[in-house]
Amino acid sequence: ERTLAADWEVSRNTMVRALTELEDEGLIYSKVGSGRYVQPLPPVEMISPFDWKDRLLQETPPVSNFTELLRLSGSDSKINFAFGEGGRHTLLTSDFGEHVNVQRILKHADAHYLTPINGHPELREWIVDMMNLVQITSPEQVVVTSGSQEALCLTTNILAEAGDAVAVEMPAFFGALHLFQAMGLRIIPIPMDGEGMRVDVLEGVLARFRPRFIYTIPTFHNPTGYTLSMERRLKLLELSERYNIPIVEDDAYRHLHFEEAAPPSLKSLDQHGNVIYINTFSKTLSPGLRLGWVTASRPFLQQIARRKELMVTTNTLAQQMLLSFIKEGDWNAHLEKARQQYRCQAEMMGEYLRQLRPTGISYTPPRGGFYYWVALPEHKKPGEILREAIANGVLLATGDMFLSREADQPFIRLCFSHEPVEQIATGMRVLSAILKE
Ligand code: PMP
Numbered sequence: 001e002r003t004l005a006a007d008w009e010v011s012r013n014t015m016v017r018a019l020t021e022l023e024d025e026g027l028i029y030s031k032v033g034s035g036r037y038v039q040p041l042p043p044v045e046m047i048s049p050f051d052w053k054d055r056l057l058q059e060t061p062p063v064s065n066f067t068e069l070l071r072l073s074g075s076d077s078k079i080n081f082a083f084g085e086g087g088r089h090t091l092l093t094s095d096f097g098e099h100v101n102v103q104r105i106l107k108h109a110d111a112h113y114l115t116p117i118n119g120h121p122e123l124r125e126w127i128v129d130m131m132n133l134v135q136i137t138s139p140e141q142v143v144v145t146s147g148s149q150e151a152l153c154l155t156t157n158i159l160a161e162a163g164d165a166v167a168v169e170m171p172a173f174f175g176a177l178h179l180f181q182a183m184g185l186r187i188i189p190i191p192m193d194g195e196g197m198r199v200d201v202l203e204g205v206l207a208r209f210r211p212r213f214i215y216t217i218p219t220f221h222n223p224t225g226y227t228l229s230m231e232r233r234l235k236l237l238e239l240s241e242r243y244n245i246p247i248v249e250d251d252a253y254r255h256l257h258f259e260e261a262a263p264p265s266l267k268s269l270d271q272h273g274n275v276i277y278i279n280t281f282s283k284t285l286s287p288g289l290r291l292g293w294v295t296a297s298r299p300f301l302q303q304i305a306r307r308k309e310l311m312v313t314t315n316t317l318a319q320q321m322l323l324s325f326i327k328e329g330d331w332n333a334h335l336e337k338a339r340q341q342y343r344c345q346a347e348m349m350g351e352y353l354r355q356l357r358p359t360g361i362s363y364t365p366p367r368g369g370f371y372y373w374v375a376l377p378e379h380k381k382p383g384e385i386l387r388e389a390i391a392n393g394v395l396l397a398t399g400d401m402f403l404s405r406e407a408d409q410p411f412i413r414l415c416f417s418h419e420p421v422e423q424i425a426t427g428m429r430v431l432s433a434i435l436k437e
Helices: 002-008 012-024 052-058 065-073 091-099 102-107 121-131 147-159 174-182 199-209 230-243 298-309 316-328 331-355 382-391 421-436
Strands: 028-031 035-038 143-145 165-170 186-193 214-216 247-250 275-280 292-295 371-375 411-415
Touching (some): 012 028, 065 174, 091 316, 102 316, 121 143, 121 292, 143 147, 147 247, 147 275, 147 292, 165 174, 165 199, 174 186, 230 247, 292 298, 331 371, 331 421
Parallel strands (some): 165 186, 165 214
Antiparallel strands (some): 028 035, 143 292, 371 411
16 A cells, blocks of 8 residues: 555555445455455356346245135135134133223333343243243243244244254144245154154154154144143153254143143153243233243253344233233133133034034044044045035135145144134034035
């Protein structure tokens, strides 16, 4: 720089300014302790043209089956056996309305400001107590997320990238399937039977494909309603440790059992920090709250928190509403009412299904959760049943919506959580007529 300035009688400051300008424009670059270099640039004709508007048209992610069901539900109101949501009519909403004083919450400045990234400390503390897990003792071990779907999304993002294999029990919750597919993961399906995931099949898959994680809903599974037996829970944990492959446990329905409580979660049996546990208030309270949580080993949660930072904390107002509900209401009494209500709905649907057994349908009555997974006789096609049901004002989900690839599935999924018992009876009369045809 000094030589150039002297030769050309240009001041040093001018030279430095010029070089800075060239650097800002990306025409040169500097290496510390070495000097400045000309940036090799491809000739203009070699820079491939890029049209961002074209790209928007080319790379549309696939439509989720949830969106597809919304579309099918159309504008007329239908009896809804399709969506795995709590009922709109329910005491869940009235309980919530009674105990959450929104005016009072809004008057508090705290409600308007962000909580720490990991969620409201008091809420996290309550979650720790409520979960009652031996290994989870401090609020630092919990991150509050925008529904469990966000927890699953962050988890998947940490554990896998496009092209990686993941082991998923099949059929599977379509929110999870859609996420894994959109992320370009290779889904290795693990079959299920009445006792949940076939861990004997899983073993071969772990040895052969070394998937990045195992995704499972071991308790009151969506869509089948099956619950993983205790023996298989222990085997699954043993395999996870042996092959050093983590388990992602989605426990959305745990608290909604009809008779005896659910078997212990994988997380509570996990001795080695191999389970990433996610849960949600969507089934016990309201999916619109968008509140869920994740707990795992500390290093894993640190990774979650880093990614969560990119999206800022979960809705503070929703967290305040939930806290107010917990403090002013009685959570256990609320859960008990919810269980009773879902049990009544399940019984009403079960009554009609029992009478339909002679038509050749088969199913395992669920012990909790939201679903009947009904196998149809050979001559009945799920797509045709769906079309006829819609034409007669009933919406349901077909088995193929829960598969990772297109295949015929002789199943329909009937969700009883959404409608009050009278509507369930009306909808089931419509379905009975279709199945008896
Ligand atoms: N996990 C499972 C197994 C589910 O069935 C559902 C809802 N259908 C969810 C998660 C969605 O939970 P959230 O609303 O908390 O994202």
